[in-house]
Amino acid sequence: MTDTHWLTWTALASLAAWLWLLLGQGRFWRTDVRLPRHAPPERWPAVAVVVPARDEADVLPLSLPSLLAQDYPGEVRVFLIDDGSSDGTAEVARELSERHGGPELTVASPGEPEEGWTGKLWAVRHGVALARERMDAEYLLLTDADIAHVPGSLRALVGAARGGGYDLVSQMARLRVATGWERLIVPAFVYFFSQLYPFRWVNRPGARTAAAAGGCVLLRTGAAVRSRIPESIRHAVIDDVSLARAVKRDGGRIWLGLATGVDSVRPYPRLAELWRMVARSAYAQLLHSPLLLAGTVLGLLLVYVAPPLAVLAGLLGGPLPALAAGGAAWALMTLSFLPMLRYYGLAPWDALLLPFTAVLYLLMTLDSARQHYRGRGAAWKGRTYA
Structure with a gap:
């Protein structure tokens, strides 16, 4: 030839x-898969917000106040789990809570992870355990320390989960695109992710495709217990996809889409x-x-x-x-x-x-x-x- x-x-x-x-x-390629809207529930269920954090003192002032300012009619408590930080993350979190008020904030540290656990999932395990000890939460909001939420974010997530009968609702946070490298790399990152895990397939109950975006995951507590979350995925590096697979494999309904009002505040100024x-x-x-x-x-x-x-x-x-x-x-x-x-x-x-x-x-x-x-x-x- x-x-x-x-x-x-x-x-x-x-x-x-x-x-x-x-x-x-x-x-x-479609970007119109957004959080579905439903009529508000008669009773807003309790929600435990679990935030794993490791060396996040710089971004917490941009993200944590947004969780403390949620316009949510039901009971909310925030559990920030300090995963061995060396930059004063726990102290910054407590200061922000005193300054901004809002829901009760618990700051705790589980120590170094046991063998076979990633640090983030070890922190999530500790946060979920604390939440189950201190409140009867129907839902767990697992959100990263660099994620900022608009005031109605939690209300919209719970409304979508309750109204749609979902065990897991996840929004892919809008990442920062301030620098030239961010503008070049970030949109392609989300584009490639959606090519690999088409959102419509993820959201189809009978489809095998399962994925979530780890920065913003609302998980029904009953589904977490049934799928042994996070113990069953304790070794996962790509923990969000593993979480969604575990929930869907055990019969749970999941939903994933692009976010409106959920943003990552973490800067990536250089290619490195x-x-x-x-x-x-x-x-x-x-x-x-x-x-x-x-x-x-x-x-x-x-x-x-x-x-x-x-x-x-x-x-x-x-x-x-x-x-x-x-x-x-x-x-x-x-x-x-x-x-x-x-x-x-x-x-x-x-x-x-x-x-x-x-x-x-x-x-x-x-x-x-x-x-x-x-x-x-x-x-x-x-x-x-x-």
Whole structure:
């Protein structure tokens, strides 16, 4: 086969892949899967808010007051679990509670995690246990320390869970896009996630696809007990997806969508911070499988890199069929990314950079595998997991 034929067939394969993604992957590009609205319940159930926190003194002033200011008609208590912080996270939390008032805040520390537990899930375990000791909460709101909620967030979450009969309701928080690197990396992160876990498939009771966004998860306490959360997923690095799988596997109904009024306040000003965020769990997502890694690399090259290369080759005198197929594939790729850019308030022409961003994600995934085989596993805030 000549080089020109090879290029043409590669471009056609990429175009076929994009047609399949757009027609058969749960309309992943849509950004209109938002929290469903229902009539308010006659009685608002009690909610325990569990916030695992490790070295979060810088972001707590931007996030914790939003939990203390929730406009919720029922009983609410907040349990902030200090996971071995060295920056005064617990003291900052207590000061914020005294200053802002609001629901009762309990600050506690469970000590170092036992073997086989990740630090976050060890903290969640302690927070859930405290909540069950001190109140009869029908729901648990598991939210990260860097997540800020608008005043009606908890009311909307509980209303959706009660009205829709869901055991788990999760919103993917809107991440920060203030710097150039954030604008390049963050929308693609959510886009790739929804491509891997189409929200409509997640929300379909009979579908096998299950996922959640760990920054904002409202979990019915009965479902947590039935699925032994968090004990059953204590080793999970990608704990949100594991949590959703456990609940759905045991017959629970789950819902996942994009957030309105739930925002991450954690800054990622440089590429290095974003790189670590992705690389710490990318290879775990591939089950630490060299075969899945190879398939992912080839898939990213075919789907995201081949189209612009085919266009470039065609413009430089290559075969016209390759130019046409590559241009069509790149156009479909660009159009599919526009709704996510609109969701983040970014310019539409940024979609043309998606192939470059995909290469960065490919390199992050390879680096994640490299760190794994060096014995560093998933490293986060001074801890490394196998």
